[in-house]
Amino acid sequence: MGAAIAVTVWGENWHDRHNEAARRVYPEGMHTAIARGLAGSADLKVRAVTLDQPDQGLPDSVLGATDVLTWWGHVKHADVDDALVDRVQKRVLEGMGLIVLHSGHFSKIFRRLLGTNCSLKWREADEKERLWNLDPGHPVAEGIGEYIELPCEEMYGERFDIPTPDALVFVSWFQGGEVFRSGCCWERGHGRIFYFRPGHETYPTYYNKDIIRVIANACRWARPRVMIADKCPKTEALEPLPPRQPRP
Amino acid sequence: MGAAIAVTVWGENWHDRHNEAARRVYPEGMHTAIARGLAGSADLKVRAVTLDQPDQGLPDSVLGATDVLTWWGHVKHADVDDALVDRVQKRVLEGMGLIVLHSGHFSKIFRRLLGTNCSLKWREADEKERLWNLDPGHPVAEGIGEYIELPCEEMYGERFDIPTPDALVFVSWFQGGEVFRSGCCWERGHGRIFYFRPGHETYPTYYNKDIIRVIANACRWARPRVMIADKCPKTEALEPLPPRQPRP
Amino acid sequence: MGAAIAVTVWGENWHDRHNEAARRVYPEGMHTAIARGLAGSADLKVRAVTLDQPDQGLPDSVLGATDVLTWWGHVKHADVDDALVDRVQKRVLEGMGLIVLHSGHFSKIFRRLLGTNCSLKWREADEKERLWNLDPGHPVAEGIGEYIELPCEEMYGERFDIPTPDALVFVSWFQGGEVFRSGCCWERGHGRIFYFRPGHETYPTYYNKDIIRVIANACRWARPRVMIADKCPKTEALEPLPPRQPRP
Amino acid sequence: MGAAIAVTVWGENWHDRHNEAARRVYPEGMHTAIARGLAGSADLKVRAVTLDQPDQGLPDSVLGATDVLTWWGHVKHADVDDALVDRVQKRVLEGMGLIVLHSGHFSKIFRRLLGTNCSLKWREADEKERLWNLDPGHPVAEGIGEYIELPCEEMYGERFDIPTPDALVFVSWFQGGEVFRSGCCWERGHGRIFYFRPGHETYPTYYNKDIIRVIANACRWARPRVMIADKCPKTEALEPLPPRQPRP
Numbered sequence A, B, C, D: 001m002g003a004a005i006a007v008t009v010w011g012e013n014w015h016d017r018h019n020e021a022a023r024r025v026y027p028e029g030m031h032t033a034i035a036r037g038l039a040g041s042a043d044l045k046v047r048a049v050t051l052d053q054p055d056q057g058l059p060d061s062v063l064g065a066t067d068v069l070t071w072w073g074h075v076k077h078a079d080v081d082d083a084l085v086d087r088v089q090k091r092v093l094e095g096m097g098l099i100v101l102h103s104g105h106f107s108k109i110f111r112r113l114l115g116t117n118c119s120l121k122w123r124e125a126d127e128k129e130r131l132w133n134l135d136p137g138h139p140v141a142e143g144i145g146e147y148i149e150l151p152c153e154e155m156y157g158e159r160f161d162i163p164t165p166d167a168l169v170f171v172s173w174f175q176g177g178e179v180f181r182s183g184c185c186w187e188r189g190h191g192r193i194f195y196f197r198p199g200h201e202t203y204p205t206y207y208n209k210d211i212i213r214v215i216a217n218a219c220r221w222a223r224p225r226v227m228i229a230d231k232c233p234k235t236e237a238l239e240p241l242p243p244r245q246p247r248p
Helices: A020-025 A030-039 A082-094 A102-106 A108-114 A209-222 B020-025 B030-039 B082-094 B102-106 B108-114 B209-222 C020-025 C030-039 C082-094 C102-106 C108-114 C209-222 D020-025 D030-039 D082-094 D102-106 D108-114 D209-222
Strands: A005-011 A044-050 A068-072 A097-101 A121-133 A147-157 A167-174 A179-188 A191-196 B005-011 B044-050 B068-072 B097-101 B121-133 B147-157 B167-174 B179-188 B191-196 C005-011 C044-050 C068-072 C097-101 C121-133 C147-157 C167-174 C179-188 C191-196 D005-011 D044-050 D068-072 D097-101 D121-133 D147-157 D167-174 D179-188 D191-196
Touching (some): A068 A209, A097 A209, A102 A108, A102 A191, B097 B102, B102 B108, B102 B191, B147 B167, B147 B179, B167 D167, B191 B209, C030 C044, C082 C108, C082 C191, C108 C179, C147 C167, C147 C209, D005 D209, D068 D102, D068 D209, D097 D102, D097 D108, D147 D209
Parallel strands (some): A005 A044, A068 A097, C005 C044, C005 C068, C068 C097
Antiparallel strands (some): A121 A167, B167 B179, C121 C147, C121 C167, C179 C191
């Protein structure tokens, strides 16, 4: 518990270079904003990487040193190498944490780990979102009050095509009339996964202190407790068995 | 509820042609034994298909007419086309049922839908298995007593690398000292998935009436309740929203 | 599946006699409105009973012949005999279904079976409720579209102090800004429990066809699959054990 | 995280005074053995109390200062005051942890919080138990290998009448042929509950280092994250609502 948690913030970094509205909000990139927010927590050791870097930002030297990976992507999901998805999936199943943000619901890695389409309803209309805290005792809700209110966000609405979460921490109310399971926890293999809905590229969501707090909390919750390589061993009996009969 | 449930029994059909011990037990193939067992239920309309057939046994004309698919494979998992796995996954998420049998735990389709390695401990030692019925009210346990005893089976032991099942119906005791979650239910998309452990190719497990009864029960439980194609729609607000502000 | 499901609709029957607004909406009582709505389903055999009747409406002759019990109460929860709560709990654990409606969240039987306070936020303001269907394949949502809209209802808001539901079928959006887990399934013992939020005494909610359809669906889903009396048996070993050593 | 966790070990303390075999194994009482075992962990501040003490060992001054309560009882369950059960339930729902040990499955507090009968099969035959670790990444399994083996224990067998656990950490194999869900986690209100099966009064189970380690781990996992008093507030709308219409 003493050692800092090595968090790697992965960003697609496309909108925040090529879309004017996003650039205005995140002039140094969304990944930088998220990483700076998390770096305010002394127990998190944060680095940010992007799709355009060598090995798409996650060479073994980085992935193998990552305790918790956060993932934001949107229009470049298809560009992520399947081999990288294999490597991230393998490491999550061994014990690494994964925090999937907003439009990352359609990332290859999220769909790979959950097995479903992860589709949803959506609308961009600058509307109000209120994330209700259903589980104030859950570690990812530590320090959060009854709700988080965001004045402007993209809407995501149910039905969200996901496996039933192991824990449902936040449910969003949207001004336009929809609801959404906005904070969802799963365990897969030895790793923990948290999906957190807010974070459209044209809103300053990742400067909101409560949003950053939830992501930091999630990094703590999802930090590895074990790292165990997959195996499927032939194993000897622990109790005496009768001798095998010759096949007739 | 009136219409018969269209069950397709998919078999790898390799051991039961090439392995002497398996051929002796299943001279007409394991898929034939399973299909005949299920065909004893008047509400199931059963067909059997195999890997060697055109389109690996599952052309659209068959898959599209299948309510519940049962899957037994072992040494030929890698031969199953990824495109077929895509099609089966799509249909399960739309609402089709899937019953995965024994060594099918390592099939591409099971791992695809669950997202984990699905690995386990194993041993072939002709030992006794006793499947304890933890949930007698669950539809897949209908008509089953406190346990099912199989005099000779392959052992599968924990830890079984699966997501926590939505329902855990059977847990196995093995003579050699292990336990195993043998009857597991999940929902993915609109489809239901049941994993049922017993059924090694050299034992007459698929002639056991209780084993067949569980598989038939599972076909009833997993029959489609809806068939809904995936979509991710942009949607209009249901409530009045304030006019969008021009971006500065 | 052939036999009709014996549904007993239990009503507190206080507001609908003593409160003018409720009497105007339900002149023959809420229990009568619910029972008539359900009686439109040929597979349900419905009777209505009330708190003021002998044995508070549920003598053994009635309870013992009930497959599914629906429960609406509000201001008279404390009047329900603990011995009746014991009997209902016992029968649910044996296999009977229980549908708890609206203010029944605070009934003795619901709290007894769930073990939590079942408290929530509330407000009476004639506001709009929209129940989103999160699980269209679930039997209690059969025939229901993307949502059910009620023009006027009491608001119930999170946090709802319940154990995590086994299945979450509906989540409500409220005009005033809250969300609520409105359709929740649990299994306790061999029985199934469904909580369904809408149904304040001064609104015509129980005349809404979709609301009645959900309750009828829930009766089908919760009908007994087994009826098993509780036992805690001393049992003989199924496998040979070494002789017990004399205590020193 | 810095402050020690205040653990109160509650013991019925009957067998270990009146039963010769139990006295021989636990001459200073089972509660003392458990408390000493836990006190080996520097982060746990442990006290032991018993049924015969004033307020049955749990006056407000003790209960109100307890972070995690462990509970072992067997033949004196009925002697525990209902008012004490009310107070413990209230504190668990507010956030206190509860660790229920072995025959505590039939305690009033466990049945109260779970809502089911909590019955099971049982046999005293000095047989071997092997607890398989299904979830090595779970905090209660920290430092535990693939299994814990106990040479002599009472047998508890399925069906264990409990709500489906939120997490299933251990499943036991018994020499006589049964299996059992031996390590089960639930959340109720803001509190966490762990049931741990082993610990019959005539076996030295509570001197086993792994058994104590699991209980100590469970105390850490179940320590309060929040303490929130129950409320059911009437609440004002967060969004503008249309004026209420006068009732006709």
